[in-house]
Amino acid sequence: MTTIKDVARIAGVSVASVSRVLNNGPKVSKATIEKVSRVMKELNYTPNANARALVTQKSTTLGVVIPNLIDPFFASLAHGVEQVARQKNRQLLLSTAMVSAETEMQAINLLIERRCDVMVVHSKKLSDQALIELANKVPGLVLIDRYIEAIAPRCVWLDNLEGGKIAARHLLALAHKSFACVSSKHQIDDPLLRLQGFQSELQSAGTNIEDDLIEYGEPTLQGGEIATQKLLASGKSFSALFVYNDAMAIGAISTLEDNGFKVPSDISVLGFDDVLLSRYSRPKLSTLNYPIEQMAMQAANIGIELISKQPMNNSDISCKHIPRLVKRESTSFNVN
Amino acid sequence: MTTIKDVARIAGVSVASVSRVLNNGPKVSKATIEKVSRVMKELNYTPNANARALVTQKSTTLGVVIPNLIDPFFASLAHGVEQVARQKNRQLLLSTAMVSAETEMQAINLLIERRCDVMVVHSKKLSDQALIELANKVPGLVLIDRYIEAIAPRCVWLDNLEGGKIAARHLLALAHKSFACVSSKHQIDDPLLRLQGFQSELQSAGTNIEDDLIEYGEPTLQGGEIATQKLLASGKSFSALFVYNDAMAIGAISTLEDNGFKVPSDISVLGFDDVLLSRYSRPKLSTLNYPIEQMAMQAANIGIELISKQPMNNSDISCKHIPRLVKRESTSFNVN
DNA sequence: TTGAAAGCGATACCAA
DNA sequence: TTGGTATCGCTTTCAA
Numbered sequence: 001m002t003t004i005k006d007v008a009r010i011a012g013v014s015v016a017s018v019s020r021v022l023n024n025g026p027k028v029s030k031a032t033i034e035k036v037s038r039v040m041k042e043l044n045y046t047p048n049a050n051a052r053a054l055v056t057q058k059s060t061t062l063g064v065v066i067p068n069l070i071d072p073f074f075a076s077l078a079h080g081v082e083q084v085a086r087q088k089n090r091q092l093l094l095s096t097a098m099v100s101a102e103t104e105m106q107a108i109n110l111l112i113e114r115r116c117d118v119m120v121v122h123s124k125k126l127s128d129q130a131l132i133e134l135a136n137k138v139p140g141l142v143l144i145d146r147y148i149e150a151i152a153p154r155c156v157w158l159d160n161l162e163g164g165k166i167a168a169r170h171l172l173a174l175a176h177k178s179f180a181c182v183s184s185k186h187q188i189d190d191p192l193l194r195l196q197g198f199q200s201e202l203q204s205a206g207t208n209i210e211d212d213l214i215e216y217g218e219p220t221l222q223g224g225e226i227a228t229q230k231l232l233a234s235g236k237s238f239s240a241l242f243v244y245n246d247a248m249a250i251g252a253i254s255t256l257e258d259n260g261f262k263v264p265s266d267i268s269v270l271g272f273d274d275v276l277l278s279r280y281s282r283p284k285l286s287t288l289n290y291p292i293e294q295m296a297m298q299a300a301n302i303g304i305e306l307i308s309k310q311p312m313n314n315s316d317i318s319c320k321h322i323p324r325l326v327k328r329e330s331t332s333f334n335v336n
Numbered sequence: 337m338t339t340i341k342d343v344a345r346i347a348g349v350s351v352a353s354v355s356r357v358l359n360n361g362p363k364v365s366k367a368t369i370e371k372v373s374r375v376m377k378e379l380n381y382t383p384n385a386n387a388r389a390l391v392t393q394k395s396t397t398l399g400v401v402i403p404n405l406i407d408p409f410f411a412s413l414a415h416g417v418e419q420v421a422r423q424k425n426r427q428l429l430l431s432t433a434m435v436s437a438e439t440e441m442q443a444i445n446l447l448i449e450r451r452c453d454v455m456v457v458h459s460k461k462l463s464d465q466a467l468i469e470l471a472n473k474v475p476g477l478v479l480i481d482r483y484i485e486a487i488a489p490r491c492v493w494l495d496n497l498e499g500g501k502i503a504a505r506h507l508l509a510l511a512h513k514s515f516a517c518v519s520s521k522h523q524i525d526d527p528l529l530r531l532q533g534f535q536s537e538l539q540s541a542g543t544n545i546e547d548d549l550i551e552y553g554e555p556t557l558q559g560g561e562i563a564t565q566k567l568l569a570s571g572k573s574f575s576a577l578f579v580y581n582d583a584m585a586i587g588a589i590s591t592l593e594d595n596g597f598k599v600p601s602d603i604s605v606l607g608f609d610d611v612l613l614s615r616y617s618r619p620k621l622s623t624l625n626y627p628i629e630q631m632a633m634q635a636a637n638i639g640i641e642l643i644s645k646q647p648m649n650n651s652d653i654s655c656k657h658i659p660r661l662v663k664r665e666s667t668s669f670n671v672n
Numbered sequence: 673t674t675g676a677a678a679g680c681g682a683t684a685c686c687a688a
Numbered sequence: 689t690t691g692g693t694a695t696c697g698c699t700t701t702c703a704a
Contacts, residue, residue: 001451003697014675019699027673044473049449050386051697055680069418070629072612075411082405082432091446094428096418110427113385115337137380221616250616257618276408280557280586280613282593293406339681350691355683363689387681390696 002043011039022047053115062090062300063111063119065097065104072275073292074122077144080296081120088304090118099187101125108134108141118303120144120296124188140307142299145292147320154306156299156319160190163288163323164197167242167270170286170325172205174268175334176240180213182227182252184244191219191244194272198242212236219244224251232259239267239334246271246278246287253281253330264332274326283329290323338379347375358383389451398426398636399447399455401433401440408611409628410458413480416632417456424640426454435523437461444470444477454639456480456632460524476639480631483656490642492635492655496526499624499659500533503578503606506622506661508541510604511670512576516549518563518588520580527555527580530608534578548572555580560587568595575603575670582607582614582623589617589666600668610662619665626659 004022008015013032020028021036039045053059062085066074078094085092093116095107104123111119118140123131128148135141135151147157171179179202184191195214202208212234217223224243228251231241241256243249249271253263261267263283271278271287278285298319340358344351349368356364357372375381389395398421402410414430421428429452431443440459447455454476459467464484471477471487483493507515515538520527531550538544548570553559560579564587567577577592579585585607589599597603599619607614607623614621634655 001697005697015698016675016677016700017673020674023699029673032673046445046448048390048451048697050389050451051680052699053386053680054384054390054682054697055699057680069405069411069415072408072411075405075408078430079405082430086432091450092430092432094414094418094430096422096428109382112382114427115384115386247616254618277613277616280583280617282590282618337681340683341681351682352684352691352693353689356690359683365689368689384681387696388683390681390698391683393696 011036059117061093061116063093063116065095065107065121076293077296080293081300084300120299140303142303144299160193161197164194165201168198168201171240178238179209180238180241182243184219185216221251224248225255228252228255241269250281268331286328286331288323395453397429397452399429399452401431401443401457412629413632416629417636420636456635476643478635478639480635496529497533500530501537504534504537507576514574515545516574516577518579520555521552557587560584561591564588564591577605586617604667622664622667624659
């Protein structure tokens with residue numbers, strides 16, 4: 001690979017001069033600019049970003065830590081970060097981490113080795129303490145989908161509890177009286193919070209879900225199908241079903257219709273997340289929008305802001321997001 | 337950030353020794369290993385990957401160039417590359433490029449600046465010549481979804497033409513006689529090839545598609561809906577519909593059922609790509625599997641192989657992939 | 673406006 | 689087994 005020295009030698013100038021034209025330095029004659037530019041083109045010269053980072057002590061990367069890219073939810077997260085990266089002329093560095101404390105730590109460390117100074121981290125397993133220490137070590141680290149009091153301004157998260165409440169309010173407003181829920185025993189507590197919020201709002205309205213009408217499953221299409229079969233097997237009837245996420249909700253609809261129930265006329269089904277799938281299902285899924293892409297963009301911007309010399313006072317900007325009800329076709333007024 | 341010098345000073349050894357324990361060097365006493373390791377831990381030392389890359393002249397990154405991460409197809413591609421990266425202890429560097437020659441070139445250049453030595457590139461707009469030159473400059477560059485004769489062993493691609501033929505054979509085998517097609521006028525020629533393959537196979541069977549029964553649309557759900565409406569508006573009947581991709585196919589099914597046609601009993605619908613969506617649709621979509629994830633993994637492995645000192649003789653390994661028919665529920669025997 | 677030289681954080685060769 | 693030191697490619701004073 002040709003280096004700055006090659007360019008300098010062939011152009012008959014010092015490396016300092018080449019460096020100056022490379023960085024649009026302030027004091028360079030037009031003559032050198034042209035001469036050097038021409039040689040750079042001739043030699044097909046590409047500056048070495050690693051060397052630059054080394055000497056300038058600043059990175060032009062933007063890191064993101066997620067479990068994987070195959071889950072559209074995390075792909076959206078990464079997409080949000082990527083958009084900010086492009087806009088800020090940074091390169092996206094991606095580190096994957098299974099949901100385990102060790103791999104999450106490893107993934108973050110890989111970014112630190114690269115001296116990545118801004119990173120959006122999705123960590124469910126590292127302890128609050130570990131994360132706080134990391135946040136101290138890496139000024140541009142921002143957590144997404146997690147809330148830790150001590151570093152609250154650096155957490156961008158969704159209020160799942162409130163999401164559950166919004167779901168309940170929607171179904172109550174549609175005059176539903178008997179409710180069921182398909183939830184998930186995931187390694188994270190999002191499902192729990194959603195269910196809690198849902199139940200608490202029902203209770204405020206003087207009703208509740210019968211114990212038999214709460215089932216759990218894997219957070220997938222099949223998981224939703226199986227859980228719904230169990231629900232049906234209980235023999236109890238219900239007119240509104242709140243499901244942990246969209247994939248499960250689509251599975252639920254599938255099982256309900258296979259068993260002769262029409263959605264939404266017989267049973268309303270409400271999902272959560274508003275992933276791409278929800279627009280493709282028939283009937284189109286009513287759900288709660290999880291604005292993960294915007295949240296990821298906000299997180300990335302906060303990270304960049306944090307390492308800038310003159311941090312704006314962003315303390316007034318809320319990092320808590322409330323899911324938004326998206327009414328499509330799978331929920332409707334209860335006429336029974 | 338603490339550096340190797342800090343560690344050396346505090347441990348009372350030379351930087352050379354620290355470097356040795358860092359790299360499990362061959363000649364280090366147990367004593368120094370322990371001493372240095374302890375200090376590294378104490379100081380929370382993380383080696384600087386940029387400095388390492390600079391002196392060793394080798395990268396530990398794996399690059400990928402795609403249009404975006406929001407399209408599940410490209411997310412799968414990136415996911416495949418990411419898996420290889422993790423397995424080979426490399427970090428994923430992602431560069432996005434809109435489908436235009438300039439942005440594609442920019443994206444690749446960003447990777448070169450980082451001295452990324454292996455990259456999987458999805459380029460539809462750069463000229464063959466430009467790509468060949470890049471391939472010469474970057475020995476570990478591999479193209480995906482593109483075939484260029486001159487660098488054939490470094491192209492991993494899908495035979496779209498054959499895909500169209502397979503589609504036709506499937507529908508013919510189901511005794512269909514009247515065909516329609518929803519295609520796309522995309523900036524790339526995949527749709528064209530699929531349609532060509534489809535038609536050529538029909539012709540071999542002594543039949544064809546009437547001109548009125550080929551419609552084009554955006555490669556999206558809505559695009560599929562609209563194109564199918566136009567098809568229906570023609571007034572001509574058909575029992576089998578071949579659609580450019582799964583998103584459009586799901587749109588097509590939606591429109592067909594809205595117009596009183598049952599899928600597959602009245603009309604069989606066949607998609608292409610086998611994205612996640614196809615398993616979530618009702619009826620579940622029959623489609624052609626585009627093994628993009630495996631292809632991406634193969635591409636990444638080829639890239640790594642290319643820069644290894646002792647390249648295996650892989651010339652016998654085919655980089656051409658044939659889509660595989662996935663029979664689900666949207667196609668069935670034609671009983672009329 | 674230009675160039676010489678120090679230094680960023682590591683590795684690796686050569687001596688000791 | 690260790691340490692000294694040149695070096696990677698670049699930026700950034702400091703003089704000229």
